[in-house]
Amino acid sequence: MRTTDSTRWTGALRALSAAAAWLCALAWLAPLAYALWASLHGAADETRFALDAPWTLANFVDAWHAAPFGRYYVNTVLLVLGILVVQLVLSTLAAYAFATVPFRGNGVAFWLVLVQLVIAPDVLISENYNTMAKLGLVDTLAAIGLPFFASAFAIFLLRQAFKAVPKELDEAAEIEGCSRLLRLWKVYVPLARPTYVAFALVSVAAHWNMLLWPIVVTNRPESRPLTVGLAIFAGQEAGVSWSMLSAATVIIIAPLLVAFLVFQRQFVQSFMRAGIR
Amino acid sequence: MSRTSVIAAGAAAVPGTAAARARRDTIGGWALVAPSLVVIAAFTLYPVVLSLVHAFTAPRGGVTLQQVHAMVDDEVLHKVFVNNLVFAAVTVPASIVIALAMALWVNGKIRGRAFLRLAFFTPTVLPMVAAASIWLYFYTPSYGPIDRLLHVFGLPGHNWLGTPETALPAIMVVTIWKEAGFFMIFYLAGLQNMAPELEEASRLEGASAWYHFRRVTLPLLMPTTLFVMVVAMTASFKQVEHIFVMTRGGPDNASSLLLYYIYKVAFTFYDEHYAAVLTLVLVATLLLLAFLQFRVLERRIHYR
Numbered sequence: 001m002r003t004t005d006s007t008r009w010t011g012a013l014r015a016l017s018a019a020a021a022w023l024c025a026l027a028w029l030a031p032l033a034y035a036l037w038a039s040l041h042g043a044a045d046e047t048r049f050a051l052d053a054p055w056t057l058a059n060f061v062d063a064w065h066a067a068p069f070g071r072y073y074v075n076t077v078l079l080v081l082g083i084l085v086v087q088l089v090l091s092t093l094a095a096y097a098f099a100t101v102p103f104r105g106n107g108v109a110f111w112l113v114l115v116q117l118v119i120a121p122d123v124l125i126s127e128n129y130n131t132m133a134k135l136g137l138v139d140t141l142a143a144i145g146l147p148f149f150a151s152a153f154a155i156f157l158l159r160q161a162f163k164a165v166p167k168e169l170d171e172a173a174e175i176e177g178c179s180r181l182l183r184l185w186k187v188y189v190p191l192a193r194p195t196y197v198a199f200a201l202v203s204v205a206a207h208w209n210m211l212l213w214p215i216v217v218t219n220r221p222e223s224r225p226l227t228v229g230l231a232i233f234a235g236q237e238a239g240v241s242w243s244m245l246s247a248a249t250v251i252i253i254a255p256l257l258v259a260f261l262v263f264q265r266q267f268v269q270s271f272m273r274a275g276i277r
Numbered sequence: 278m279s280r281t282s283v284i285a286a287g288a289a290a291v292p293g294t295a296a297a298r299a300r301r302d303t304i305g306g307w308a309l310v311a312p313s314l315v316v317i318a319a320f321t322l323y324p325v326v327l328s329l330v331h332a333f334t335a336p337r338g339g340v341t342l343q344q345v346h347a348m349v350d351d352e353v354l355h356k357v358f359v360n361n362l363v364f365a366a367v368t369v370p371a372s373i374v375i376a377l378a379m380a381l382w383v384n385g386k387i388r389g390r391a392f393l394r395l396a397f398f399t400p401t402v403l404p405m406v407a408a409a410s411i412w413l414y415f416y417t418p419s420y421g422p423i424d425r426l427l428h429v430f431g432l433p434g435h436n437w438l439g440t441p442e443t444a445l446p447a448i449m450v451v452t453i454w455k456e457a458g459f460f461m462i463f464y465l466a467g468l469q470n471m472a473p474e475l476e477e478a479s480r481l482e483g484a485s486a487w488y489h490f491r492r493v494t495l496p497l498l499m500p501t502t503l504f505v506m507v508v509a510m511t512a513s514f515k516q517v518e519h520i521f522v523m524t525r526g527g528p529d530n531a532s533s534l535l536l537y538y539i540y541k542v543a544f545t546f547y548d549e550h551y552a553a554v555l556t557l558v559l560v561a562t563l564l565l566l567a568f569l570q571f572r573v574l575e576r577r578i579h580y581r
Binding site: 010017018020021022024025026028029030031032034035038090091093094096097098101102103104105106109112113115116117118119120121123124125126127128129130131146147149150151152155180205208209211212215216226227230231234235242245246248249252253256257260264267268 | 299302303304305306307309310312313314315316317318319320321322323324325327328331375378379382387388389392393395396397398399400402403404405406407408409410411412413414415417422454458462486515517518521522536539540543544549552553556559560563564567
């Protein structure tokens, strides 16, 4: 008697919990679903959720012409890829040294690197802006990217990956006459591939989303990334309908969202790796 | 060029003394590390040193405590710092609790697991600017979905972002919405690493699901909780994108946070010496949190 009672209770609780989960999921998706809806409908239908409301791409066309989103796109892609490539090269070299070369002072050097994990360069906006002004780089993509060319996080991840490479492989390559740098290229880099993929996803997502530092260091549309463009677009007082703002928002998030849907598993895993540092 | 040749020389199996080899290693090691170190020195270490110098010198030169005094008397700073503490004190526990619930749901035998996981995690990949501009619409007085929903239930609308009492809470909601899915992933990893025998044992002992959760699952997830907590606290001092789009710190600094205030002092009031003092406050806060994180990670290792 007691068992059937308790199973009935558990069943009810389970159903309740499932309902709560679904409600929560819908609430979590609602803002995004709404943005998609508004971006694909005319201003009259942006809040009238009827299935027969006419669909349109006009908002995308209007938004695209209302601000130089084409330029912003090119800037963001150049910025994100530029940062990633330099980060990968510099971090690979540094991580290789930390993992395999017992050089004097490596402890001090590693601590200096780790400082960047705690104090990100985009927190030091005032001083870094001064530096960029002195270098004459204000209003350039280089100024946005330069502080991120070194990545303590990448160095840390790659150092772990390189340390896990079996010593025998390294020694075998040495006996075959491979120089140290050639061994890095032939032995270490291929074996650390999953780490590279994970870091690349996190780096691209992080720098695609950057806002504060680019706002500080750029003044002209020619050097601005998408996020700054959207912030300015959203900040306009007049002339922007919600449908148009939604379309602009969708324009910004589409590539990341599509990439996320395609590489879901890798994304989740790399974010997990990114957190465990 | 010289860099590669040094390393090549180090690798060639030329028989040399141990001391010579150590010297080659040291030169080669520093050469490999140098490019990254130069960037970190220029844009992380040097700015901190520069902040220290600026904080204690007058704009026309000479050592001064003027800025420090200004800081002590600055009511806006106090407000902004309290805002930041409130922001952390609410968003951190709230997103942790929601993240844990999400992880438990997604880890259990629920229908549509994959869809739920996707729904919870999606906000994490959106740029905060984009998320904020969507939410800006949700909060629009009388016209936005939230007020419309209130009207349906016969409740009056409200200017969520324009009222001092609700501006910061409204931003906190967006933060929780954006972050919970990210923390869910860590809890999910923790849950999946748990031995299934534990639940079996509890069932055999006749313990209720709630008892098992409170006495077994929750304590075992403690290291994850501590870790997520420090990550969330650090983030709460570094994120300002939503403020840019949604309130610009207003009304009357009611929704301003420390980093946003630094931005305003440095780039609206152009007071770089005072901005330097504020930057030091932020750096000190981040270092303190990092120290906590370090302790947590140490403890996490002991757990294993």
